[in-house]
Amino acid sequence: MSQDLLHISDLKVHFPVRGGILSRTRGSVKAVDGVSLQIKEGETLGLVGESGCGKSTLGKAILRLVDPTSGVIQYAGRNITQLKPRQMLPIRERVQMVFQDPSESLDPRMSVGELLMEPLVIYGKGNAVERKQWVAALLDRVGLPAKSIDKFPHEFSGGQRQRVGIARALALNPKLIVLDEPVSALDVSVQSQVLNLLRELQVELGLSYLFIAHDLAVVKHLSDRVAVMYLGKIVETAHAQDLYKDPRHAYTKALIDSIPVPDPTQKRESVIVPGEVPSPLNPPAGSAFGHRMNHPKYEETIGMEMMMGEIAPDHFVVADPCCVSEEDYKAIVF
Numbered sequence: 001m002s003q004d005l006l007h008i009s010d011l012k013v014h015f016p017v018r019g020g021i022l023s024r025t026r027g028s029v030k031a032v033d034g035v036s037l038q039i040k041e042g043e044t045l046g047l048v049g050e051s052g053c054g055k056s057t058l059g060k061a062i063l064r065l066v067d068p069t070s071g072v073i074q075y076a077g078r079n080i081t082q083l084k085p086r087q088m089l090p091i092r093e094r095v096q097m098v099f100q101d102p103s104e105s106l107d108p109r110m111s112v113g114e115l116l117m118e119p120l121v122i123y124g125k126g127n128a129v130e131r132k133q134w135v136a137a138l139l140d141r142v143g144l145p146a147k148s149i150d151k152f153p154h155e156f157s158g159g160q161r162q163r164v165g166i167a168r169a170l171a172l173n174p175k176l177i178v179l180d181e182p183v184s185a186l187d188v189s190v191q192s193q194v195l196n197l198l199r200e201l202q203v204e205l206g207l208s209y210l211f212i213a214h215d216l217a218v219v220k221h222l223s224d225r226v227a228v229m230y231l232g233k234i235v236e237t238a239h240a241q242d243l244y245k246d247p248r249h250a251y252t253k254a255l256i257d258s259i260p261v262p263d264p265t266q267k268r269e270s271v272i273v274p275g276e277v278p279s280p281l282n283p284p285a286g287s288a289f290g291h292r293m294n295h296p297k298y299e300e301t302i303g304m305e306m307m308m309g310e311i312a313p314d315h316f317v318v319a320d321p322c323c324v325s326e327e328d329y330k331a332i333v334f
Helices: 053-062 085-092 112-122 128-141 146-150 159-172 190-206 218-221 238-245 250-257 289-293 326-333
Strands: 003-018 025-038 045-047 069-076 095-100 176-180 207-211 223-230 233-239 309-310 315-318
Touching: 003 053, 003 207, 025 045, 025 053, 025 176, 025 207, 025 233, 045 053, 045 218, 053 095, 053 176, 053 207, 085 095, 095 159, 112 128, 112 159, 128 146, 128 159, 146 190, 159 190, 190 207, 207 218, 218 223, 218 238, 223 250, 233 238, 233 250, 233 309, 250 289, 309 326, 315 326
Parallel strands: 045 207, 045 223, 095 176, 176 207
Antiparallel strands: 003 025, 003 069, 223 233, 233 315, 309 315
């Protein structure tokens, strides 16, 4: 059995909101609100949810690009939650990130060679000749020609720029890569190429991925397990095939129902999700999705502590009477 490479317990990331002449704190945006997750060695965990549910903030918190408000982040058994920037250096060598938009994450003033050599220089890896050889090997590994080393990001297509971003994430031989919507800005034909590259690299290098996306069809292609996030909280986790075959939470069902069907002759009933995602600045006092659906049981969930429970092997769902069947709710609570 693989060990947990990343273990997150009750993680919260709240951003204070200030106003008035004295800039007093008037509230907080609860971007991540009590998330617990695990990623094993060599595993891909897909993290899905609508825009604004806190997925990207969670990814950045793992790398300590934003500071957690509370909770615990453990990498390879080490608590990294309160480490100072200098103490995080050896962790960042092992945990890297691929951002959503490569045109914004790659410095336009630097050539590809300079971009890929920068982390090698910072961490004192090899001499100038060895670094250039390593950069050439990285370009080859992600399917870019050797002449790319002297080009600048604006000279590449979107898919090629994302390959540069992946190469930069690989430069220090990481064990875990956080992929923040890595293909959402790419054409569909290019998406499959990048996804296949990520899969090949994972097998070749033994990488673990946190794959963040809002497109469940893309997540299904790459993930071993999937976690569904809504308004800063995880509402369901399961093995990818189990989640798509038998979703238990109402929000998960709605997301899966929104996946386009490639066969125009195939008919199915659509689940229409009313309203919009509530504001994380002022979330509902009870079931967040129940509030959005105006569910008749919402009032009884106000102030209720809704725990995650296992309703099938390795299939966990939150005990929310508005969003799960009565049978599942009783199985978790009783």
